[in-house]
Amino acid sequence: MVRFQLRRFVRTCVLATISIVALVLSFALLPSVEAKQTCLRIAMPESASGPVGPDVYRAVMRDAGLCVDPMPMPNARAFMSMRHNQVDGVFAMLEEFESSVGTPVIRGNVRVGNPDGILVVKKGGAHSVAELTSEDIGVWLGASWSEKLLGAYDHVVRVPGGPAMMREMLVKGRLDGMLLNAFSLSVQGGVPDGFVQIPVTKLAVYSWLRAEHASEIAKFDIGTARYLEKILAWHGQAS
Known part of the structure; x- marks a missing residue:
């Protein structure tokens, strides 16, 4: 009788221990599951x-x-x-x-x-894309709307650094103009001195x-x- 009760006590203790360990592990593993969330x-x-x-x-x-x-x-x-x-x-x-x-x-x-597509050129210069002749016009590399708008125009400079680099090149005289959207132009501080902006399309x-x-x-x-x-x-x- 005593031996039976002892076995029962030991079994109860073992089961309780297993339950506690399982509970602890479940909480311990929870953060790791959350950490694996795909972003x-x-x-x-x-x-x-x-x-x-x-x-x-x-x-x-x-x-x-x-x-x-x-x-x-x-x-x-x-x-x-x-x-x-x-x-x-x-x-x-x-x-x-x-x-x-x-x-x-x-x-x-x-x-x-739905920003405007903007052509930025020197004051007194072209008033539209159609009036461009030999000006070096910067476009954001990968901006297909700019490529389509300029069509077969030969003096296109594709700039990988986007609006910031184009504006810097414009100020330093390495570009005669640039084609970009109005939001990007605003973020970069607007039109530099000596230049004007001309809306040429809607995007x-x-x-x-x-x-x-x-x-x-x-x-x-x-x-x-x-x-x-x-x-x-x-x-x-x-x-």
């Missing part, structure tokens, strides 16, 4: 920085229920990164992106912007995800809309 790699324009930069974008997407890893990069690199599955989405690309990127993508339902810009992430598009749209609200609020305070 979507989103290519961001290099001009998206400062008070409305990648950290703000990450935060609003997290609030929308989506984990993202913003990756600032030049426009051309963002294009190729989507093509080669090095990123999962891009914050801002034109509507023609789907037909040119060479991989299945899905467009967000929130329009990121519809959207965010995009790779097609395999289509199930996340609703959250993606919510986060995009909130990020745009942050940008507008910041511009309102800065003006």
